[in-house]
Amino acid sequence: MNSKKTSKPKNSQSNLMINDYKVVPIIVDQEDHSTIHYIYMKKHISKINEEHLPEARTLYIINLPVDTNLKALKSFFKGIGRVSNVYFSGLAGIDVFQIENQRLKSAKLREEIANSQKTDSNDSKKVSKANSKASKTENKEMDIDPVAFGNYLVSGSSAHVVFLEEAELNNVMDTDFKPKLWYGTRNSNEDPEEYKGLQKYLYEYRGLRPPVDMLKKELDDYMAKFEAKQYEKERLFKAQKNVPDEDGFITVTYSKNKADSNVMPVSANAKDSHIASKLAEKEKKTNFSNFYRWQQRENKKDQITTLRKKFEQDKKKIENLKSGRKFKPY
Structure with a gap:
């Protein structure tokens, strides 16, 4: 000692x-x-x-x-x-x-x-x-x-x-x-x-x-009590559904489970379009094509080239329309 x-x-x-x-x-x-x-x-x-x-x-x-x-x-x-x-x-x-x-x-x-x-x-x-x-x-x-x-x-x-x-x-x-x-x-x-x-x-x-067996028994007992509490919470939650309050109003509840949900389901097309728009926004946020200066210069050059091509196409289209007119004022 x-x-x-x-x-x-x-x-x-x-x-x-x-x-x-x-x-x-x-x-x-x-x-x-x-x-x-x-x-x-x-x-x-x-x-x-x-x-x-x-x-x-x-x-x-x-x-x-x-x-x-x-x-x-x-x-x-x-x-x-x-x-x-x-x-x-x-x-x-x-x-x-x-x-x-x-x-x-x-x-x-x-x-x-x-x-x-x-x-x-x-x-x-x-x-x-x-x-x-x-x-x-x-x-x-x-x-x-x-x-x-x-x-x-x-x-x-x-x-x-x-x-x-x-x-x-x-x-x-x-x-x-x-x-x-x-x-x-x-x-x-x-x-x-x-x-x-x-x-x-x-x-x-x-x-x-x-010891492992003692730990296993302790964990099993804990999980059994936890699951019993969760089951009791779900039971009370379901019992409160569609029960009018003192004023006669019914509180609308939402459940993640489709079978238990009283909310109108969303159509598949609307759901798919919503998901597609979310993915597009996410992809747009993660798109770094215009991050560096040289990328910005290249993008501007491409835009100018595209505008010139479109201008030439519109010019030809106008000339074709003029040549095809039957009425010629002069």
């Missing part, structure tokens, strides 16, 4: 204070508990008015382990303070998957907090279970669930942790933290968010490349 480790302070007391920062030791190696990582926390002081970071309820933490997430911080402060929201800084390798995953986690956390505020402790468990069941039934249509990609922080990153009440923040600052195992170091074969190493990367790789 790429974790930034600092040298242990000279004073061996836990929770030493350094420049208003509370020094908290955590264990980052599940096998070797002598590997200690130190995080530093203090009350957030804002120079500007930040509505999402109220000073009375916000804790600033620095030098977090790279695998820190919402679940890890909630687990760390469990029994001390209820986490309302967490704002991380320095997410490494941010992509669309991680952003969407972070958004879903934040929404889920806010929903859990809202449910806990509305009901008692016993009732809140029932509500959370009911909500989880409802969400499962809503997502039951999706056979291919989105993969929960892990959000890794840059080494030494910080975060602002917002608690529900001011007393909980004070309780955190007054608590004497003993070294305990960090949530992210626990291995679990049930929760994909807790996968580590090769297991994690295999899970993400396979999540981006699901």
Whole structure:
């Protein structure tokens, strides 16, 4: 695990204070508990008015382990303070998957907090279970669930942790933290968010490349639903045909299908002439015979030659008419 480790302070007391920062030791190696990582926390002081970071309820933490997430911080402060929201800084390798995953986690956390505020402790468990069941039934249509990609922080990153009440923040600052195992170091074969190493990367790789049969089933189900919706739209459209409105008027509808169309069909000759004129216009637009200057000069020469020929033909025609007249005035 790429974790930034600092040298242990000279004073061996836990929770030493350094420049208003509370020094908290955590264990980052599940096998070797002598590997200690130190995080530093203090009350957030804002120079500007930040509505999402109220000073009375916000804790600033620095030098977090790279695998820190919402679940890890909630687990760390469990029994001390209820986490309302967490704002991380320095997410490494941010992509669309991680952003969407972070958004879903934040929404889920806010929903859990809202449910806990509305009901008692016993009732809140029932509500959370009911909500989880409802969400499962809503997502039951999706056979291919989105993969929960892990959000890794840059080494030494910080975060602002917002608690529900001011007393909980004070309780955190007054608590004497003993070294305990960090949530992210626990291995679990049930929760994909807790996968580590090769297991994690295999899970993400396979999540981006699901099996062909699963994809085929998902696409078939989607197309079946789409076709059912299209059929329902056509059925409603046909049902509305020739139905008079409140004033007794019938709206004329047009269908591309000739069999279902109530519009008078266009005659073949008119249709052909219309198509021919359209093609002629298109050919005229694409004709570049008069594009260059030399083409224009050649065209003018041809026009003059044609006019001269026509003039000579008309002149001969007039002479023939004169010679063929029976009445000669002189």
